[in-house]
Amino acid sequence: xxxxxxxxxxxxxxxxxxxxxxxxxxxxxxxxxxxxxxxxxxxxxxxxxxxxxxxxxxxxxxxxxxxxxxxxxxxxxxxxxxxxxxxxxxxxxxxxxxxxxxxxxxxxxxxxxxxxxxxxxxxxxxxx
Amino acid sequence: xxxxxxxxxxxxxxxxxxxxxxxxxxxxxxxxxxxxxxxxxxxxxxxxxxxxxxxxxxxxxxxxxxxxxxxxxxxxxxxxxxxxxxxxxxxxxxxxxxxxxxxxxxxxxxxxxxxxxxxxxxxxxxxxxxxxxxxxxxxxxxxxxxxxxxxxxxxxxxxxxxxxxxxxxxxxxxxxxxxxxxxxxxx
Numbered sequence: 001x002x003x004x005x006x007x008x009x010x011x012x013x014x015x016x017x018x019x020x021x022x023x024x025x026x027x028x029x030x031x032x033x034x035x036x037x038x039x040x041x042x043x044x045x046x047x048x049x050x051x052x053x054x055x056x057x058x059x060x061x062x063x064x065x066x067x068x069x070x071x072x073x074x075x076x077x078x079x080x081x082x083x084x085x086x087x088x089x090x091x092x093x094x095x096x097x098x099x100x101x102x103x104x105x106x107x108x109x110x111x112x113x114x115x116x117x118x119x120x121x122x123x124x125x126x127x128x
Numbered sequence: 129x130x131x132x133x134x135x136x137x138x139x140x141x142x143x144x145x146x147x148x149x150x151x152x153x154x155x156x157x158x159x160x161x162x163x164x165x166x167x168x169x170x171x172x173x174x175x176x177x178x179x180x181x182x183x184x185x186x187x188x189x190x191x192x193x194x195x196x197x198x199x200x201x202x203x204x205x206x207x208x209x210x211x212x213x214x215x216x217x218x219x220x221x222x223x224x225x226x227x228x229x230x231x232x233x234x235x236x237x238x239x240x241x242x243x244x245x246x247x248x249x250x251x252x253x254x255x256x257x258x259x260x261x262x263x264x265x266x267x268x269x270x271x272x273x274x275x276x277x278x279x280x281x282x283x284x285x286x287x288x289x290x291x292x293x294x295x296x297x298x299x300x301x302x303x304x305x306x307x308x309x310x311x312x313x314x315x
Contacts, residue, residue, distance in 0.1 A: 044272070049255070
């Protein structure tokens with residue numbers, strides 16, 4: 001079944017290149033302290049259908065951090081090679097917004113979490 | 129570590145509520161003594177079993193001390209914190225955690241009450257769910273509650289996911305087997 005697209009002024013879909021960095025805001029409750037004392041995001045932060053992210057080349061850490069406790073980043077290639085296309089999906093106040101399309105499984109969410117690095121790390125004692 | 133010297137059963141326990149013990153009740157004739165060692169606490173209570181329903185002490189003996197392992201108390205505390213998260217708690221539009229998922233998660237924890245384990249890391253899941261994470265050296269176990277009738281699991285070894293699936297929320301035996309895998313590596 002074909003999908004009628006809206007006019008370009010209302011809808012735009014463009015695939016994000018594998019080499020792009022994607023940023024995902026992390027809530028304080030989703031930051032876990034590892035055995036070595038460092039912090040990592042819980043895989044629960046990446047479990048979603050159509051995961052919202054920011055395209056790093058279209059924004060700055062100061063803009064993307066918003067109210068999040070931390071900002072994590074991973075390459076689009078990680079999601080794409082797991083089978084999730086990444087498409088640009090700008091919204092009213094965020095031209096950098098994109099979606100990792102599909103329902104991310106438990107194992108894949110963990111792989112994305114493992115592959116992510118802090119763009120803006122957690123500053124305080126957070127999580128449990 | 130704790131050592132439970134006797135399994136609690138209907139024969140030995142009354143209603144699990146906190147009550148008062150009169151001096152007379154403590155010193156009354158004993159049918160049974162149960163000692164429970166839990167973590168570093170030792171709770172001793174006597175359970176005078178009435179000879180008959182006409183026993184005058186029957187109504188006055190309300191025993192019970194609710195005992196919870198430390199790990200379970202902490203996990204429930206963390207769970208309650210997650211439940212207090214408001215709508216859009218992650219700024220990505222995630223709703224508050226539904227009550228049914230809280231109940232399922234709590235029951236899951238309770239089914240492991242006698243296990244000697246550490247408290248899990250408790251995290252909210254984007255989209256409105258709950259996740260428990262345990263780690264034992266290289267083995268990790270993630271348990272998620274995002275659907276009302278099942279819980280999902282993910283086994284990890286050395287940071288690599290190796291197995292995932294789901295069970296009915298009432299399948300407490302599978303819950304214990306997952307914990308056994310976490311502790312021993314055996315399925």
